[in-house]
Amino acid sequence: MSAPWPAPRGLYGITAEADCGDAERLLAAVTAALAGGLRLLQYRDKRNPPEQRAALGAALLARCRAAGVPLIVNDDIELAAILGADGVHLGLSDGSLAEARARLGPEAIIGITCADSLERARAAAAGGASYVAFGAFFPSRTKPNAPPMTLERLRQARAELHLPICAIGGISPERAPPLVAAGADYVAAIEGLFGAADIRAAARAYAAAFDGRGAP
Numbered sequence: 149m150s151a152p153w154p155a156p157r158g159l160y161g162i163t164a165e166a167d168c169g170d171a172e173r174l175l176a177a178v179t180a181a182l183a184g185g186l187r188l189l190q191y192r193d194k195r196n197p198p199e200q201r202a203a204l205g206a207a208l209l210a211r212c213r214a215a216g217v218p219l220i221v222n223d224d225i226e227l228a229a230i231l232g233a234d235g236v237h238l239g240l241s242d243g244s245l246a247e248a249r250a251r252l253g254p255e256a257i258i259g260i261t262c263a264d265s266l267e268r269a270r271a272a273a274a275g276g277a278s279y280v281a282f283g284a285f286f287p288s289r290t291k292p293n294a295p296p297m298t299l300e301r302l303r304q305a306r307a308e309l310h311l312p313i314c315a316i317g318g319i320s321p322e323r324a325p326p327l328v329a330a331g332a333d334y335v336a337a338i339e340g341l342f343g344a345a346d347i348r349a350a351a352r353a354y355a356a357a358f359d360g361r362g363a364p
């Protein structure tokens with residue numbers, strides 16, 4: 149059964165490329181993050197061929213279902229459909245929101261990258277997106293060319309938009325609280341979470357930024 153949406157506010161973990169070469173390592177990392185309070189998981193894997201991504205995605209979905217946490221597939225609408233995942237995340241050069249909605253159905257979680265653009269977020273909201281993502285709030289070693297986004301624009305987005313907002317880009321646990329205070333419902337992290345020596349402790353530290361804040 150699909151996980152409920154919106155998921156409670158909190159940490160949105162995104163799988164690290166470094167873990168995607170080893171299924172055991174990937175599942176151990178995700179299991180630790182779930183134990184630490186991860187609220188959403190995105191399967192982002194730009195290194196493996198389709199068959200391997202289908203196998204890893206299925207294993208991740210089983211793990212997420214057991215924890216009641218939604219699994220979002222990055223970029224690939226068809227893989228999300230084949231897996232029966234909870235949704236898909238689309239950037240500027242990925243498939244369209246309309247195409248994803250038509251393929252995945254009305255209940256699917258569809259997230260849209262808005263970079264630093266309120267205009268794009270307005271269009272995504274009007275087009276039926278489930279959440280919008282802004283970034284990069286800090287320099288990201290994972291995605292060094294992501295354009296910068298400001299806290300002030302996040303506040304504007306929060307004041308105007310009536311759908312969940314995700315913040316992304318170079319976010320460590322220490323950097324999460326001001327983003328949450330400015331209106332982020334989810335903070336997305338790769339390196340700060342899956343690059344941590346203790347992934348469960350890192351997830352807990354992110355989750356602490358949301359203490360006292362309930363559903364979006």
Ligand SMILES: Cc1ncc(COP(=O)(O)OP(=O)(O)O)c(N)n1
Pocket residue numbers: 160162190192222223237238239240241242259261281282314316336
């Ligand atoms: C939650 C979230 N926000 C933004 C992105 C970036 O998406 P995109 O711009 O398509 O870049 P890639 O991740 O595909 O390299 C994301 N994946 N997740």
Ligand SMILES: Cc1nc(C(=O)O)sc1CCOP(=O)(O)O
Pocket residue numbers: 261263282283284285287288289290291294295316317318319336337338339340
């Ligand atoms: C995948 C991605 N998208 C971004 C955006 O700004 O849209 S930043 C980013 C990388 C996030 O990884 P880390 O937490 O390691 O910085």
Ligand SMILES: [Mg+2]
Pocket residue numbers: 222223237238239240242
């Ligand atoms: Mg993409």
